[in-house]
Amino acid sequence: MEKATVVVVGGGATGVGILRDLAMRGADVLLIEKGDLVNGASSRYHGLLHSGGRYAVKDQEAAKECIEENTILRKIGHSCVEPIGGMFVRLKSDPEAYEADWVEGCRTSGIEATPLTLEEAFRMEPRLSKNVVSAYAVPDAAIDGFRMSCQNVLSAAKYGGRTKTYTELVKIYQKNGEVTGIRVRNTLTGEEYDIECSILVNAAGGWCEKVAQLAGLNVPVQPDKGTLIAFNQRLANHVVNRLHKSSDGDIFVPHGSITILGTTSMSIDDPEDTSTHPDEVEKLLSIGAETFEDLRSYRILRVFAGSRPLYKQPGAEGRGASRGFVILDHAEEGLAGMMTIVGGKFTTYRLMAERITDMICEKLSIHEKCRTAEEPLVEEVSTEAKARAKKYFPSFGLELAATRLGPEAFDRVTKVLAENPEKRELICECENITRAEFEEVAGREECHIINDIRRRTRLGMGTCQGNFCAIRAAGAFYETGKLEAKDSLAQLKGFLQGRWKGIEPILMGRNVRETEMTRALYELSFNIDGGKLE
Amino acid sequence: MKEREVVVIGGGFSGLMAAIRSARAGKRTALLQYGSGAFPLNSGLIDILGYDREKNEVKNPLEAIKNLPKKHPYHRIGEAAVRSSADFFLKLMEEQGFPYEGSVTAHRHVATAIGTWKPSSLVPASMDLPDLKGKRIIVVDVKGLKDFDGKMAAANLTERVDSVVESTRIELEPVEGRDITLLSCARFMENGGWQKAVEALRPLDAEDVIFLFPQVLGIQGNNVYRALSKALKGSVVETTGMPPSANGMRLRDVLLRAAWSAGVEIVENAHVIGAETEGKTCKYIRVQAGVHEQHYSAERFILATGGFYSGGLYMEDLQKPREVVFDLPVSFDKSHWTDKDFFAEQGFMLTGIATDESLRPVDAMGTVVLDNVRIVGRNLDGYDFCREHSGNGVALSSAYKAATF
Numbered sequence: 001m002e003k004a005t006v007v008v009v010g011g012g013a014t015g016v017g018i019l020r021d022l023a024m025r026g027a028d029v030l031l032i033e034k035g036d037l038v039n040g041a042s043s044r045y046h047g048l049l050h051s052g053g054r055y056a057v058k059d060q061e062a063a064k065e066c067i068e069e070n071t072i073l074r075k076i077g078h079s080c081v082e083p084i085g086g087m088f089v090r091l092k093s094d095p096e097a098y099e100a101d102w103v104e105g106c107r108t109s110g111i112e113a114t115p116l117t118l119e120e121a122f123r124m125e126p127r128l129s130k131n132v133v134s135a136y137a138v139p140d141a142a143i144d145g146f147r148m149s150c151q152n153v154l155s156a157a158k159y160g161g162r163t164k165t166y167t168e169l170v171k172i173y174q175k176n177g178e179v180t181g182i183r184v185r186n187t188l189t190g191e192e193y194d195i196e197c198s199i200l201v202n203a204a205g206g207w208c209e210k211v212a213q214l215a216g217l218n219v220p221v222q223p224d225k226g227t228l229i230a231f232n233q234r235l236a237n238h239v240v241n242r243l244h245k246s247s248d249g250d251i252f253v254p255h256g257s258i259t260i261l262g263t264t265s266m267s268i269d270d271p272e273d274t275s276t277h278p279d280e281v282e283k284l285l286s287i288g289a290e291t292f293e294d295l296r297s298y299r300i301l302r303v304f305a306g307s308r309p310l311y312k313q314p315g316a317e318g319r320g321a322s323r324g325f326v327i328l329d330h331a332e333e334g335l336a337g338m339m340t341i342v343g344g345k346f347t348t349y350r351l352m353a354e355r356i357t358d359m360i361c362e363k364l365s366i367h368e369k370c371r372t373a374e375e376p377l378v379e380e381v382s383t384e385a386k387a388r389a390k391k392y393f394p395s396f397g398l399e400l401a402a403t404r405l406g407p408e409a410f411d412r413v414t415k416v417l418a419e420n421p422e423k424r425e426l427i428c429e430c431e432n433i434t435r436a437e438f439e440e441v442a443g444r445e446e447c448h449i450i451n452d453i454r455r456r457t458r459l460g461m462g463t464c465q466g467n468f469c470a471i472r473a474a475g476a477f478y479e480t481g482k483l484e485a486k487d488s489l490a491q492l493k494g495f496l497q498g499r500w501k502g503i504e505p506i507l508m509g510r511n512v513r514e515t516e517m518t519r520a521l522y523e524l525s526f527n528i529d530g531g532k533l534e
Numbered sequence: 535m536k537e538r539e540v541v542v543i544g545g546g547f548s549g550l551m552a553a554i555r556s557a558r559a560g561k562r563t564a565l566l567q568y569g570s571g572a573f574p575l576n577s578g579l580i581d582i583l584g585y586d587r588e589k590n591e592v593k594n595p596l597e598a599i600k601n602l603p604k605k606h607p608y609h610r611i612g613e614a615a616v617r618s619s620a621d622f623f624l625k626l627m628e629e630q631g632f633p634y635e636g637s638v639t640a641h642r643h644v645a646t647a648i649g650t651w652k653p654s655s656l657v658p659a660s661m662d663l664p665d666l667k668g669k670r671i672i673v674v675d676v677k678g679l680k681d682f683d684g685k686m687a688a689a690n691l692t693e694r695v696d697s698v699v700e701s702t703r704i705e706l707e708p709v710e711g712r713d714i715t716l717l718s719c720a721r722f723m724e725n726g727g728w729q730k731a732v733e734a735l736r737p738l739d740a741e742d743v744i745f746l747f748p749q750v751l752g753i754q755g756n757n758v759y760r761a762l763s764k765a766l767k768g769s770v771v772e773t774t775g776m777p778p779s780a781n782g783m784r785l786r787d788v789l790l791r792a793a794w795s796a797g798v799e800i801v802e803n804a805h806v807i808g809a810e811t812e813g814k815t816c817k818y819i820r821v822q823a824g825v826h827e828q829h830y831s832a833e834r835f836i837l838a839t840g841g842f843y844s845g846g847l848y849m850e851d852l853q854k855p856r857e858v859v860f861d862l863p864v865s866f867d868k869s870h871w872t873d874k875d876f877f878a879e880q881g882f883m884l885t886g887i888a889t890d891e892s893l894r895p896v897d898a899m900g901t902v903v904l905d906n907v908r909i910v911g912r913n914l915d916g917y918d919f920c921r922e923h924s925g926n927g928v929a930l931s932s933a934y935k936a937a938t939f
Contacts, residue, residue, distance in 0.1 A: 278852055296851075392711070421711035422678050468681075471648060471776060475683025485689030489648065493877065500876035507872050508849045512882055516843040517575060517777075519920040523877060525577045525774045527923070529589065530650030532694045533643055533666070 004030035004162070006360060007182060007197040009169050009211050010204035011035075012042040013145065013346050016152035016163075017353030017372070018203055018360075023161030024375070025361055025368035030195065031153075031161070034168035034187055036452050038149045040205045042346060043455070044274060044306020046228060046253045046260050048239060049073060049081060049141040050347040053088055053113065054246055056105030057098070062324055063109035065348045070139060072350060072373045073148075078380055079403040080148040084254065086140025086239030088113070089121065091290060092131045094244040099134060102243060106138070113138050125236050129293050140239035142255050145346060146455050147404070151377035154406070165446050172200065172215045172338070179215075179337035188448055199360060202340040205309040206271025212340060217330055219340050220312035223271040225305050227280040228262030229506075232299040232463055235259040235292055242291060249287030257462070258301060261288045268307060276303045276505045299510050302465065302502025311343040325352050329359065337363075378406040385411060392417035392424060397432030404457060405437065413437050427476055428469040430462020435476060442480050450477055450495045466499040467518045471526070489528055496522060535818060538564045538799070540937070541832035543806050543819065543859060544846070546571020548911030548929035549838030550789040555622065555937035556836075557796035564830060565793060566804035566821060572844050572912075576782035577774045580623065580656035580930060582616065582638050583608070584923025587879075591653050595927070596638045605884075605916035608924075610891050611931045619934030620656060627658075632756055632788045635662045638927075645746055645773045647682055649673075649690025649699075652774065655927065658781060660751055660759040660772045664744065666695065669769075672738055673701040673746045674731075678709035679719055681776035682748040691746075699746075704734035716749055720780040724752040732765045743768030749775030753783050806839075809860045814905045819859065834906050836936050837895075841886065841912035855885055857913065862887050862895045862903060865915040879918045886915030893936050908936035 006022055008015050011033025022029040033039075052066030074081050090099055106113040114137040121135035122128060153163050164184075170192065171183035181196040202211045202219070212219035234254045242250035253260045264280050281303055289295040311326045325344030331337070339359070344352045354370045361368065381402040390398055392414060402410055416423050416436040423436035441447060441456045450473050453459055459473055460466030474492040477483045483491065496518065503511055522528045540556040542549050545567025553565040582595035583602075592598035596616060599608045608616065620638045627634045634656045636642050641653040644661045671691065675684025688701035706727050707714065723731065728751075735745060745768050752758030762770045772781065793800060805822040810829075818831040839846030839859060847864065849855040852871070855864045865888040870881035888896050893908045910932040912919065919925035 282852075417711075422709045424711040425678065425680060425713050468776070472681060472683075474648070475686045478683060478686040478689070485649075485686065485693055488686055489650070489690060492648070497876050501874075504872045504874060504876075506852075507882060508852050512842040512847075512849050513845070516841060516883070516920075519876070519880070519883070520572075520575055520843065520925070521776065523920040524581075524923060524925065525575075525652075525779075526646045526648045527584075527650045527652035528648065529877065530646065530652055530694070531591075533651045 001194055001196050003196045004028055005197065005364065006030070006199040006201060007032060007195060008201045008203055010202070010207065011037040011149070011163070011165060012040050012203065012205045013038065013149055013349035014205065014341055014344065014352055015203040016149045016156070017349045018201055018357055019161045019163065020152045020156040021353045021357040021370060021372050022360065023156040023159035024371055025357065025366050027361070027364060027366060029161050031163045032167040032169060032184055033163070033165045036165050036455060037153065038146050040207070040271065041306040041308055042149060042205075043145050044304055045145065045226070045346060046251055046262050047142055047145055047255050048251060048253045049143040050345070051086060051138040051140045052109055052111045053086070053102070053106060053138045053140070053241060056109050056111060057101050058246065059324065060105060060109050063105065063111060065351055067109060067111045067139070069348050069351050070141065073143065073347070074141065076373065076376045077143070077148050077151065078376065079378070079406070080144045080151065082142040082255065084142055084238050086138045086241060087116070087121065087125065087135055088138060088241045088243040089128060089132045089135045089291065090243035091129065092133050093290070094242065098244055111138060124238060125240060127235060127292050127294060128240070129291055131290070134243070136243070140241070142239065142253050143346070144255070148377070150456060151406070155377050163446070166448060169211060169214065174215065174335060177334050177336055179335065199337045199339070199363065201356065201360070202338070205342070206307045208309060208340055208342045215330070215335055215338055217333060217335065217338070219328065219342060221342055222310045222312045223268050223307035224310050225266045225268045225273065225307045226263035227276050227284065227303065227305040228260050229281060229284055229303050230301040231259045231261065232301040233257070233259065235295070235298060240291060249284040250291070252288070252291065271307050271309070273307070274305045276305045278505050281506050300506045301463070303505045304502050309342055327356050327359065381405070381407050381410045385414070389414040389417070394426060394432050394434070397434065400432050401434070401437055405440070409440055413440050427472045428457070428459045428462070430464055431458040433457050433459055438473070438476050439480060442477055442482065447482070450474065450491050451498060453477065454495070460495065460499060465503065465514065466495060467514060467521070470495050470522070492522075493528055536564070536828060536830045538562050538830060538832045540564070540834050540836065541566065541819065541830045542836045542838055544571060544838035544840060544844070544911075545569070545800075546573060546838060546840055546844060546911065546929075547576060547785070547926055548933040549836070550786070550793055551623070551930055552836045552838060552910055552933035552937045553798045554626070554789065554793050554796050555934060557793065557798045559937065559939050561939065563797070564799045564801060566801045566806055566830070568803060568805045570786060572840060573782040573786040574778035575843070576785070576926070577779055578658055578781035578785040579644060579652070579654040579661065579774070580620070580634070580926045581653070581923040582620070582655040582927035584641070584653045585921065589921070591641070593641070594639050595641065595655055603916070607914040607916055607928050607932060610889055610893065611928070611935050612891070615935040616927070616931040619931040622934060623656065623930055626792060627788070630788045630792055632784070633659050635659060645691065645771065647687060647748060647773045647775050649687035649694070651694060653923065658756070658785070660756055660770070661774070661781065663771055664769045666744070669742055669744050670740070671695075671697070671699045671744045671746060673699060674735065674748070675701055675703040676714070676719055676748065676750065677703055677705040678707070678714045679748060680713050680715055682716065687773070702738060704731060706730050716775050716780060717753065717778050719748070719750040720753045723750050723758050724754065728758050728761050732762065735766060739767050741767045745770050747772050749773060749780045751780070753780050754787050755784060806859050811860070811904060814902060816860065816904050816907055832906070834908060836908045836910055836933070837913065838910045838933065839913060842882065844912065846913040847886065849882070857887060860895070860904060860907065863897045865898070879921050883918035883920060884916055886913050888915050893932060910936045
């Protein structure tokens with residue numbers, strides 16, 4: 001039977017953080033995730049590395065944690081963080097009294113909030129509404145949640161930490177009040193098997209309540225859905241926050257060539273519900289247009305939603321509920337070896353992991369100290385390696401590939417490109433992904449479907465939203481031998497359907513044109529459902 | 535003021551067909567084009583009706599039109615126009631030395647780039663499949679070619695036919711780390727590259743072989759197809775492909791020449807920016823040609839500006855789609871604009887301009903809005919051409935009918 005001392009349930013930021021921390025301290029740890037990594041809230045959010053400014057008035061403890069973790073993540077996750085800085089702007093319509101409280105809150109939390117003259121603010125962000133009456137610079141940053149999580153897994157693997165994606169927890173075995181093992185199901189093949197373990201960590205985010213129920217425990221979690229819009233342009237060069245009491249649609253985060261605006265806050269029943277509605281889009285647009293008045297003239301790339309796993313405290317819901325985190329040791333309820341960690345936010349994932357790992361290590365009599373704040377997640381690609389590779393990569397593809405791949409994979413891809421010019425073919429033009437890089441990633445054990453490759457390369461996430469790269473990706477994946485012919489068209493459809501999910505609620509402007517083209521290609525010219533010839 | 539008898543707005547497939555027929559009917563015709571329509575996206579296949587509403591392939595397209603929903607444009611166009619327009623098209627293509635095969639009462643099947651079969655009614659010679667019985671099918675891939683994967687196409691075809699479809703990969707040009715698109719490969723084939731293909735395929739060549747090519751057999755006419763067919767013992771067949779579609783470009787080229795010789799006055803880069811109307815008559819349309827604005831009057835205007843892809847229709851926000859030239863009423867069901875299933879019937883595809891049986895635009899009450907305007911092609915309402923495979927069929931038959939005098 002398979003064995004692990006500790007099994008972590010959930011491949012979100014919290015889970016992978018615990019995996020890495022435990023592995024670095026020498027524990028035998030396995031992480032299971034029912035989908036692909038970060039398929040919950042850890043990829044369905046702003047991609048904002050908080051400075052803490054957002055919490056400076058309401059929750060100074062959270063604010064302090066944010067600014068400390070912000071500083072750490074910039075250091076250890078160099079290729080995941082875009083250190084663009086952020087701004088808080090107050091509009092004429094926002095209450096003036098809040099500003100003084102906020103400035104004071106930042107001061108006591110240790111967040112450097114530098115006052116800007118309006119002239120400076122407009123120079124930094126020319127599109128800002130002229131209704132801005134005051135502005136401050138803060139150390140916000142953009143962070144790639146998926147990449148950060150992947151790199152945690154890679155780093156953990158170096159220390160023996162194992163990961164199984166598409167593996168769902170179906171049963172928890174207990175004997176004499178102790179966890180003895182679990183039963184899991186491979187969600188791709190349906191195969192079920194047992195894993196022996198003595199500690200089970202429930203880090204399933206929005207699914208924590210369901211996981212706890214498998215052990216007969218009650219962990220009330222309220223999934224709180226936030227909807228976000230991705231624009232096809234970089235509307236701002238800094239993170240732009242409204243300086244008022246935290247509300248909907250008041251943060252803009254630029255990433256690469258796009259900008260994310262969000263979010264809404266709505267209690268929902270099922271954490272799987274990531275649907276979005278045109279009304280939510282309209283709401284976000286009308287609020288967002290107060291900060292950037294020409295907002296509606298920009299093409300929306302897609303809309304998406306994720307749910308915050310808020311730990312249910314009586315009387316507090318939505319924005320009133322705490323963004324802080326909770327660790328529950330279920331030994332107190334009579335089940336030794338079972339723990340749950342819930343709540344929190346992406347920015348503080350590492351700290352959350354450190355706290356619970358300390359507790360687990362105590363149980364396991366491991367005395368190693370936490371080193372996740374000092375050791376970088378992955379090494380950076382060296383300047384020399386980049387210089388050697390320069391001539392083989394498409395124009396701006398070098399830097400993108402270097403940050404996506406990390407040093408070892410980057411060297412392997414460079415070698416393939418140098419030896420085989422055919423592999424320089426671009427599978428995805430928007431994100432500059434060569435066939436060599438595609439094959440490197442597709443060949444990894446954790447890549448089962450085209451969407452897994454998408455999350456690891458950003459394939460199909462750019463301007464064309466998969467229109468042109470879908471067919472190439474299906475072909476290239478088929479060529480690797482990992483995709484059977486009978487599945488190739490189903491996956492192609494699945495990929496296009498996934499892209500449609502984010503476009504359907506905002507089908508207007510240029511998106512209608514794009515969509516009419518996509519359908520004309522795949523449904524008409526390629527007759528993707530075409531059956532047998534009689 | 536430029537006075538013409540017929541002014542066609544839009545140089546896509548339906549616009550060109552309408553202009554050719556008008557000119558052949560003796561009308562003084564101007565064709566205003568801005569870009570090249572949807573030709574780069576157009577496979578050049580004339581589908582009349584591939585699938586019914588339950589997505590079952592229909593046996594007899596002309597017959598199956600009867601069962602379409604009431605609002606479908608074919609009911610306004612009428613069976614007779616569908617039939618005569620197909621005859622008109624087949625004859626025209628024959629004359630132009632770019633023959634099509636097929637009929638409106640049966641289906642032929644072509645191979646697609648991803649390895650499925652697609653039913654169609656009128657098919658260019660280069661894409662027409664011979665009888666597959668006893669044949670060895672070999673998909674021909676080209677080294678370095680983008681947007682086509684011969685192995686995947688062969689594997690998928692194998693699952694959809696009772697024999698093993700093979701694939702081979704030939705080298706035409708040195709790859710040298712650049713992307714070879716279908717169009718650049720087609721150009722290469724046209725400039726003598728086809729001979730290299732013949733040499734590379736010689737070892738596999740036999741009378742019982744069907745060579746299935748990506749859409750790379752030249753960009754003008756069918757010389758490459760004819761040369762390959764002559765040099766190889768096996769049959770030469772092309773699949774559909776990613777845009778820019780070589781066959782769509784060939785069709786455009788042939789039709790432009792036919793329009794020219796029929797006496798159509800073709801105005802390039804003519805951006806129609808609006809219309810001047812009086813009561814139910816369009817007096818003239820306003821055209822931005824470079825820095826100048828020109829006015830065209832006509833006895834009949836044929837609107838062939840296409841749908842959302844081509845820019846004839848535009849949806850600014852989620853409120854109301856707009857027809858861009860005449861600001862005609864657009865028939866639109868806001869509650870059924872989209873379906874969550876990408877491949878289901880989509881409301882935005884059904885969105886377009888309602889007309890009477892003469893294809894004149896009507897309002898929600900069914901009253902004709904403009905007497906001397908006809909609507910053709912994609913901006914007609916009531917059909918999802920992607921789902922039912924009917925785009926060029928509606929384009930052809932509506933153009934034919936609109937240019938009947």
